[in-house]
Amino acid sequence: MNRAISAIVKKDMREITANRQLLLTIVIVPLVLTLVVPSIFLLSAHFAPQEMGELQELMRMMPEEMQNKETEELMVTLLFDNILPLFFLIIPIMAASVMAASSFVGEKEQSTLETLLYSPLTVKQLFHAKVLSSFLFSMLVSWISFLAMLLLLGVEVNVLTGGMLILGINWLLVLGLLSPAVSLIAITMIVRCSAKAQNVMEAQQKAAFLILPVVFLIAGQFLGAILINALILAGLALILGLLACLLLKTSLRKFSGEMLLGNR
Amino acid sequence: MHAVAMEQLSKIYAGGKTAVADMSLTLEPGEVFGFLGPNGAGKTTTVKVLNGMLQPSAGDCLVFGEDPARNPEKVHALSGVMTEHAQMYNNLTGMQNLVFYGSMFGIGETESRKRAGELLRQLELAEAAGQKLSAYSTGMRQRLSIARALMHRPKILFLDEPTSGLDPESAHNVNQMILNLAKEQGMTIFLCTHQLRYAQEICSRYGLIDEGRLLTVGTLEELRDGISSGMRVRIQADRVPDAFLKENVCDEHEKKKTEAEIINFAAEGKGTEIRDLTLEITSEDEIPCIVRQIVEGGGKIYHVSASRPSLEDIYFALTVER
Numbered sequence: 001m002n003r004a005i006s007a008i009v010k011k012d013m014r015e016i017t018a019n020r021q022l023l024l025t026i027v028i029v030p031l032v033l034t035l036v037v038p039s040i041f042l043l044s045a046h047f048a049p050q051e052m053g054e055l056q057e058l059m060r061m062m063p064e065e066m067q068n069k070e071t072e073e074l075m076v077t078l079l080f081d082n083i084l085p086l087f088f089l090i091i092p093i094m095a096a097s098v099m100a101a102s103s104f105v106g107e108k109e110q111s112t113l114e115t116l117l118y119s120p121l122t123v124k125q126l127f128h129a130k131v132l133s134s135f136l137f138s139m140l141v142s143w144i145s146f147l148a149m150l151l152l153l154g155v156e157v158n159v160l161t162g163g164m165l166i167l168g169i170n171w172l173l174v175l176g177l178l179s180p181a182v183s184l185i186a187i188t189m190i191v192r193c194s195a196k197a198q199n200v201m202e203a204q205q206k207a208a209f210l211i212l213p214v215v216f217l218i219a220g221q222f223l224g225a226i227l228i229n230a231l232i233l234a235g236l237a238l239i240l241g242l243l244a245c246l247l248l249k250t251s252l253r254k255f256s257g258e259m260l261l262g263n264r
Numbered sequence: 265m266h267a268v269a270m271e272q273l274s275k276i277y278a279g280g281k282t283a284v285a286d287m288s289l290t291l292e293p294g295e296v297f298g299f300l301g302p303n304g305a306g307k308t309t310t311v312k313v314l315n316g317m318l319q320p321s322a323g324d325c326l327v328f329g330e331d332p333a334r335n336p337e338k339v340h341a342l343s344g345v346m347t348e349h350a351q352m353y354n355n356l357t358g359m360q361n362l363v364f365y366g367s368m369f370g371i372g373e374t375e376s377r378k379r380a381g382e383l384l385r386q387l388e389l390a391e392a393a394g395q396k397l398s399a400y401s402t403g404m405r406q407r408l409s410i411a412r413a414l415m416h417r418p419k420i421l422f423l424d425e426p427t428s429g430l431d432p433e434s435a436h437n438v439n440q441m442i443l444n445l446a447k448e449q450g451m452t453i454f455l456c457t458h459q460l461r462y463a464q465e466i467c468s469r470y471g472l473i474d475e476g477r478l479l480t481v482g483t484l485e486e487l488r489d490g491i492s493s494g495m496r497v498r499i500q501a502d503r504v505p506d507a508f509l510k511e512n513v514c515d516e517h518e519k520k521k522t523e524a525e526i527i528n529f530a531a532e533g534k535g536t537e538i539r540d541l542t543l544e545i546t547s548e549d550e551i552p553c554i555v556r557q558i559v560e561g562g563g564k565i566y567h568v569s570a571s572r573p574s575l576e577d578i579y580f581a582l583t584v585e586r
Contacts (some may be wrong), residue, residue, distance in 0.1 A: 009368035011353070018355050111351040115412070117317060118350060119368040120341040 001183055004121055005129040007027050010104045012133035013262045022098055029094050030145035033087040038079060045075035046160045060247050076157060080165060084149070085174040085233075090184035090215045091145055096138035097210070100190035103130055108194065127252055131187050138183040146175060177237035184244035213248070265329050267291045267420055267452040268314060273323035275309050275476075282520075283309035284324070284474040292471075293328075293419070296446045296453040298467030300460055300579065307456035308347060308474040311422045314454075315345055324571070327421060341369070345414030347424040351405075354398040358389055358408050361397060362415055369416035383411035385440060388434070402429040411437065414445075421445065427462050439466050440576040460575040479582045488573055491581040495559055497551055497570045499541045502561035508541060508554070538566060 016084055106111035116126060154165050189210060269289040272514050275284040284306045291297050298305050298309055312318040314325055316336025325332060332339040350362040366376030384390045386405040392400065400408065413421060423442070427435040443466045445451040457463050463470065470487060472479040480490055543554065548570060558565055573581070 003370050003372075004368045007364055011356075011364055015353070015355060110354065111349050112353055114317065114347070115350040115352060116317060116347045116368070118340050118343075119365070120370075121368065122337050122338045138456070 001128055004119065005125065005132065008116075008126075008129040008131040009136065011131070012099070013227050015106075016099055016102060018135065019102070022102060026095055026141060030091045030141060030148075032092060034084070034145045034149035037087075037155055038084060038149065039156060042076065042156050042160060045079075073161065073163070075175075076161065076163070076165075077119040077138050080153070081219065085170045085215060086218045088142055088146065088174050088179050089182050090211060090218075092138040092179045093141045093186045095141040096134050096142055096183045096186040097190055099137045100130070100134040100187045101194070103133055103192050104194040111213050127191070129154050130186070131191065131248070132241065133192075134187045135180070135183055138187070139180065142175065142179050161162060166167035170233055173230060175236055178233060178240065181237055181244050182210075182214070185240060185247060188244065188251050190246040192247075265293075266460055267293045267295065268297075268325070268327055268454065270310075270314075270325045271323055271562040272311065272327055273310075273325050274321045275306075275313050275318060282476050284313065284320075284539055285480050287473075287477060288323075289471055289477075289481060291452060291454065293452050294446060294450045295545070296443065296467045297455065297471055297574075298463035298535055299454060299456045299473065300458065300463055300470055300575065301473035302458050305458075305504070306422050308424050309474060310473075310475075311345065311347060311424055311456060314435045315339055315343060315528070328543040333349070340418045341434065343422060344416065344418035344420070345424075346413040346426060347408045347422075347423045349473060351410065352408065352412060356403075357396055357397060358384060358400070359393040360412075361408065365412050366415045371416065379417075380411070384408075387411050388437065402438055403431060403434055406430055407434065407438065410441075410531065417449075418451065420454060422456075423455045424456045425458070427454070427457065428461055435462060436465075436469075442466055452488055460579060464575045470575065474583055484575065487578045491573065491578055495545050495547065495570060495572050497566065497568065499554065499558070499561045499567045500567035501542065501558050502538050503549050503558070503561060504539050504541060505557055505561045505563075507557070508543065 016026075104113075107116060117123070119126075121129070150165065157163055157165050268289070270287050270289045272283055273287045274282070278280050287310065297337060299310065301307055309318065313320050314327055314332055316332035316339055318448055327339045328342050330338045330342065353364070356364065359377070362380035362383065363373060363376040365437060366379060367373065371379070380392070381393070384393050389404060389407055392404060397408070406426065410423070410426055421442075422491060427438055427441070430438060435554070439462055440457070442453055446453050446466075446468075453466075455463060455467060456458070464484070469483050471480070472487075473479045481489060482490065505566065545551070545554075551568065555565060
């Protein structure tokens, strides 16, 4: 049944890229988070470092070896190693939510879910195919955003400071473990809601709450309350990975054609 | 092995509504079975239970030996289902939709395209193959759904109101296609409809359902035999013996009492009154006797026609009885 599963993944991808409104939503958030915001930050740090006085307090909380760096260099390090990796938790949640809501609740809304359920795939296989398409899509958006960011910020840093961007272990942990884990959690939460949600908007609204913990984590970076490091990220990845697996498993047990379709 | 076997099957929804009640029925392979009843009678629910979309509340059912409640995916591999709620993707073309559903059944793209092309041609949709579904009319969507249900060449085809929304010509073509599928490929057809006239054109056996209960099952002849009146004769004549307006028409045949009824009393021409009668008779043998009695009584006959009860007549007779 690999052919059927890959057909669903391809169809979902084609559907989301054909929907301009959804595509725009998915493109704008990563564009702002990974290109616009860091560029403004970098330019401010270069041209008006004195304007960023509020951050002096934060810099004093950085590890000692970092405090020896120049303000601008420190700002780049803080931005690149502490703040930007967390944006890559928002992006997969957002992309996965939009995709999962559209692919699961959207099928229900368009009355195409019943047709899918008449296929010789088990509900479990269908569920896997749908989760897979949302997961692949969110990872694709994350990686494209990462590459675009790397390219633009690399050029900007080089032009402004003459230095190079060096990828730390934080990035490996975020892109390799944390980002897939939060993406899976977002998809599973949406899919769990989808049984009750009657339209895409309702499912997306429920998913919006998932962003909150990540927002707190980002705020923590600015306030210096919890500065992320490899250990924190690895711990988070482990917890969230386990949570994602648990959610996936329990969701699957609840699913049946009758539950998905309701009593129509 | 039966194509479909239901044994005291019931479905009660969570709200307490009984959609199917104690239904027992078997279908043989290759049969064109008309599952007839008004909207809300329980036809679609039965199809959903038979395809594992809904779990039965009581009783059992098997489709070609497979239990849909336990192994719905095995039933789906054997069955093609077309219902009002099983729609396709608006942003894909007719051809893309069919190829997608073909791949869901493990059919390769080349073979899917070949099958889709053939089905689109048969259902007069070849010209619209490249159009997005959003541009399709209701009738076109309906026909594309039939094509979709046939993509994997199922052993049994469940069709829920396949001709609703179709113009008479398209409805006739769809009916012919269904008939050919049964005749040429031995496909079993489970046809749900409230359009009794279309069902009568193609079905070999019928099940009449109302409020979730199966009222009767059988061939048209068996259903006719099951209701009190077998045949009717309509006569228009200017003078009719009084006997026709009262009771026995042909005592010598010793058949059951027939009733004569004046359906319409019309005055035509100069002072000539033509009576329009419909008499219930038990066999065609009674017609010459009736005609002879009118002629011998000095009456002129303008019209004689015999008719057998249609599915509609049988259906109404059965629902009135309830």
